[in-house]
Amino acid sequence: MIRLARIPLPRRTMEYLERYDDRVRSAADPRSQAETLWKRNTTVRTKVHPQLRQMLGRMAAGHERCMYCGDNEGCAIDHFEPLALNPLRAFDWANHLLACTVCNSHHKRNEFPRDVEDGSPLLLDPTCEEPLRHLRLSLPTGSYTALSAKGEASIRVFKLNRPVLVKGRTDAYTRACVFLEAWHAAHRCGDRRRAETLVAVAWNQPLADVLASMFHQAAHPAGPALFAGEGDLYALLTDPETRAAFGSGPTAATGIDASMP
């Protein structure tokens, strides 16, 4: 999971959302109304859903990857706070994320744990906060460990350590190293176009959380220990020119801040 920036909706789509939000709020049974409108209303299905899906696809990492696992194609509009639990947020743009079928229908479903003391959500919303402050990826093994209660709940609910993701992340780590070395070679030769292409393609790979974690961990005070035995890679990840190249361009579009410690 990586940090993503939410983009504003076109005015017409916002007007649709406000119209249907009013209808849910004024209904005698908001949940039933929200479900009916969201799932069966023709205008919602033909005009609202496609526009939301398109905007979420632009916000997502890579080629419209799931905002939770980062691996599969995001094909469903997920209500971060489930419609069944809070129908009043059914048409709230801030509550819409892009998810794959596995994360949305098999794992998250209607789970939405809250802090027992203050009631705040315990799942990470990558459009609201930096997931890597709550999750630490072991680059050699591809597994996440939690740094907070939010991290713990997110790993559990989204099944972030399911075997297919763990294996995929170890490959993604190898792939990211290859991209970084290729970028370094192109940069050294002054081949600017190739260097820019490599940055874009590196971020467009599935499981971009691995590349984001590499930059994140290298900037951490524990960076030298985390990259022990990988001096060349650590030097590249902490080099200001590398960080400037990978922290702008296509990353700006996805809101990834690779330079953030």
Ligand SMILES: [Zn+2]
């Ligand atoms: Zn997913």
